[in-house]
Amino acid sequence: MDSLTQIVLGAAVGEAVLGKKVGNKAMLFGAIAGTIPDLDVFARFLTDPVSAIEWHRGFSHSILFSILFAPIFGWIVFKLLPKKEASWKDWSWLMFWGLFTHPILDSFTTWGTQLFWPFKTRLAFQNIFVIDPLYTLPFLVLLVLAMFQKRTSIKRRRYNNWGLIISSAYLLLSLVLKAITYHKFTQALTEQGIEYIEIDTRPSPFNTILWTANVDTKDAYLIANYSFFDTKPITFESYPKNHELLGDLKNNDKVNRLERIAEGWYIITKDNGQLFFNDLRFGLMSMDPKEKNFAFKYQLTNTQGKLDIVETPKNVGDAKKLMRELWNRILGN
Template sequence: MDSLTQIVLGAAVGEAVLGKKVGNKAMLYGAIAGTIPDLDTFIGNFFDTITSIEIHRGFSHSIIFAIIFAPLFGWIISKIESKSEANWKNWSWLMFWGLFTHPLLDAHTTWGTQLFWPFDLRLAYKNIFVIDPLYTLPFLIFLILPMRLKRTDPKRKKYNRLGLIISSIYLLIITIGLKIYTFQKFENALEAQNIEYHRIDTRPTPLNTILWTANIETEEAFLIGNYSVFDTQPISFYSVPKNYKLAEEIEDDPNLHRLIQISEGWYTFSKENGNLYFNDLRFGKMDIEDPAAPFIFSYKLSEENGELIATETEKELTDAKALLPRLWSRILGN
């Protein structure tokens, strides 16, 4: 999830664990704990693109990381807050839950997380977009309310608990319920249109859980379709050719296989101005319904010193701004 959401979650968890003893400092250190796992993004800047992708949401988002580093961070905080009522064990417990709930939340996004690192198992439930105001804003409101109260005020615990309960209901019941409902809609549409397919993958579109998109793999292409719970017209699909023949010369390259593994097999190739591109389908395109729109995650493949190099294509901010009005219109139904 985005940084603000992880900060809010970490702060709420910190308050739940240690708020009664240390007040707002529990929120502060909980927020810090909720931020730490995403430092892997900074570390990734020192590596090539493929390695950086592999590192992201890897070790720092695992149970092992939380177990190893919670006592260390707890000890550091206990030295900084030596006059606090909380001891090393208290701070370590707070840090553990702050570090651990971060990947638990990320597991619900499209990218997922390697919670059980070093095992090659990425959890990605794909039931919430990385930025979802309906999850974050109510959570934030119920976090701000207790911040204004004394640590001994019983309303403080009540407000924080309400924030945790409401956000959890939205994440674990509403979004998963909508994923199941929309998945069935896509399956029914494919059956009604007599489309044979190998597998199907669904996820919410940006900033909401009302409009969903599906990737469907067929023999020669991927089909992409969208469905809003407000739709009245049948679901339509457009085709994206796999174009695997474009990469025949490098089909055995180990770096290419690393990219394929990262994409979980949801990928196509394309050529533009003589350059070969690897497109990750899991995150869709910059336009919700335009087949010609660029992919959100696309990598130019080139060779340097005999090694296959992947370079992520830059995304223009204007593309994202142009997407929002069309996205809102599509959310309201066809």
């Protein structure tokens, strides 16, 4: 999830664990713990793009990381604070839950997490977008209300608990919505006589009303959208896989690693002689059925046997256009 959401979750967990003893300091250090796993984004400055993608939501988002580093961070906090209102064990317990709940929440997103690192399995339930105001804003409001109550106040605990309950309930609701939309997509495929190998569904940005399906067929991927306000049948747009365009690069280690990252959901496109690797899992840059530009797109440049992979920059104008189109599409087809 986005940084604000993880800060809010970490602060609420910190309050639940230690708020009665140390007051708002529990929220502060819970928020810090909830931020730490995402420091892996700085890997992009230390290594190549493919390795940076692999590291993101890897070790720092694992159970192992939480267990190993919670006592270390707990000891640092214990030593830093002159007033010993809580023990080293208390602070370690707070840090553990702040670190651990971060990847748990991330596992519900499209990117997912390697919760069981060093095993390569990536958990990605894909039932909530990385930024969802309906999850975050009520949670944030209740956390702020709790912050201004005395540490021993019953209201403080109630506000914080309700924030945790409401956000968790919304997360569970999104799983139900995913199941309903999955049925809608598979039903449409059956009714239209479309044979498929696999289907992958996820919510569109910032909401759980409009959902997208990627459908794997023999030579192409189909992409479709469904809103709970739709009145017309679901339509599927075809995108040729074009994997053969890779040629000898099909056996390149970097390309193989990108394929594993995309979990097989990718197409290859060619523009002015340049190859592009398009990751389908994060959708298109427009709601236009004929859109060909994907949100995560990597340029493959092979120079004298050396392959360079660079993520293509996202256009701010395209993002604004997508937001306008997204709102219109949420309201129905």
